[in-house]
Amino acid sequence: MSQATPNTIKKVVLAYSGGLDTSAIIPWLLENYNCEVIAFVADVGQGDEELVGIEDKAIKSGATACYVVDLKDKFVNELIAPAMQAGCIYEKQYLLGTALARPVIAEAQVKLALELGADAVCHGCTGKGNDQVRFESTFAALAPQLKVIAPWREWTMRSRQDLLNYLAERNIKTSASATKIYSRDANLWHISHEGGELENPWEQPTDGVWTLSNSPQQAPDQQEIVELEFIEGILTQVNGQTLNQTEALIKLNSIGAEHGVGRIDIVENRLVGMKSRGCYETPGGVIWYQGLRGIEELVHDRACQRLRHDLGQRLSDVLYDGQWFTPVREALLAAVHSLATKLTGTVRIALYKGNVTVIGRSSPLSLYSEAFATFEEDEVYQQKDAAGFIRLFSLASRIRALKQGGLA
Known part of the structure; x- marks a missing residue:
């Protein structure tokens, strides 16, 4: 994989969203690379509002197709589901909504480029963000022969107003405007918000930031109970209804958004070294994540729980850093899937004004035994046996105190 230069490209496939950046990229490519531009749109559940009329919009901007x-199903089954089996969460809050979508988008872009005989791929990621790394790492892993065009690292435009002026000069229509101050990324898993007042980490997000969920104050005054069933870490039922994982996520998004679930406001560490402040809404994802945590508490012993958490942290970094198509991801997922074979059971979750609380869990593979844990009389545990255990468990401390004299 190498960077493209003008007059060396005949056909390029652009990851196109129809937003301000990629709307400007199409005419910019035509003017600066004099090549055929094919627009590629990945439907990862961003919604009809962003997709209706997008083909016509791309063609009118100068794309030939x-x-x-x-x-959507590939995104849920191949990225979201294994990430939840692992318990992936970045910096203790972020469920990786943007990062999770990038491998499936970039892979499909590469496949289309190869099918159409393109010699380059293009993305609209800025030179400050994580996404440029995620896209280009995928390009390198799957088709290193393709050249890469990254306009934000080449053109002289530096602001939203520059892009608006550029399009206006060419009579290319866009729904973007100078008053739309937020940068958003939406898919079936989440929606992210950056820009505006969020660039000051002291400022509280205004109501105009949030678009998917109710605020906790607006949420219903009565809690709602959701029951989830998992088989080997795969979400199979919501409230007794058998659904595929995409259907289940859509249902959980609706339920969670109503109750103000899944909002976070985080200052995160970007891969490129800077900190950024963003607000994320992941209502269905938080319910899914907590549901598997509830099952995990029953079926994994302490060592397995800690291993799952360690794997989740490692896989979170792999996803965040755009390293999905690597041997380390394959190795991590092999371990994740091994542990997930025990993640079978049913969990009940209470939703109330932004809170997600596991209130019941059961599993045929449960390691919990009321006979052992009860405070009432039992016949399976001899409490006097604990004395020998404690004596051996604290032996190192005992020897150290005898050698050093303790507090005496």
Whole structure:
């Protein structure tokens, strides 16, 4: 994989969203690279509002064709589901909504480029963000022969207003405006918000930031109970209804958004070295994540729980850093799937004004035994046996105190 230069490219496939950046990229490519531009749109559940009319929009901007590829099931089954089996969460809050979508989008872009005989791929990621690394690492892993065009690292435009002026000069229509101050990324898993007042970490997000969920104050005054069933870490039922994982996520998003679930406000550490402040809404994801944690408490002993958490942290970094198509990801997922074979059971979760609380869990593979844990009389545990255990467990401390004299 290498960077493209003008007059060396005949056909390029652009990851196109129809937003301000990629709307400007199409005419910019035509003017600066004099090549055919194919628009590629990944449908990862961002919603009809962003997809309706997008093919026509791309063509009017100068693309010779626009391909909209439905990736929703692939996104859920191949990225979201294993990430939840692992318990992936970045910096204790972020459920990786943007990072999770990038491998499936970039992979499909590469496949289309190869099918169409393109010699380059293009993305609209800025030179400050994580996404440029995620896209280009995927390009390198899957098709290193393709050249890469990253306009934000080449053109002289530096602001939203610059892009608006550029399009206006060419009579290219856009729904973007100078008053739309937030940068958002939406998919079936989440929606992210950056920009505006969020660039000052002291400022509280205004109501205009949030678009998917109710605030806790707006949420219903009565809690709602959701029951989830998992088989080997795969979400199979919501409230007794058998659903595929995509259907289940859509249902959980609706339920969670109503109750103000899944909002976070985080200052995170970007891969490129800077900190950024963003607000994320992941209502269904938080319910899914907590549901598996509830099952885990029953079926894994302490060592397995800690291993799962360690694997989740490692896999979170792999996802965040754009290293999905690597041997380390394959190795991590092999361990994740091994532990997930025990994640079978049913969990009940209470939703109330932004809170998600596991209130019941059961599993045929449960390690919990009321006979052992009860405070009432039992016949399976001899409490006097604990004395020998404690004596051996504290032996090192005992020897150290005898050698050093303790507090005497």
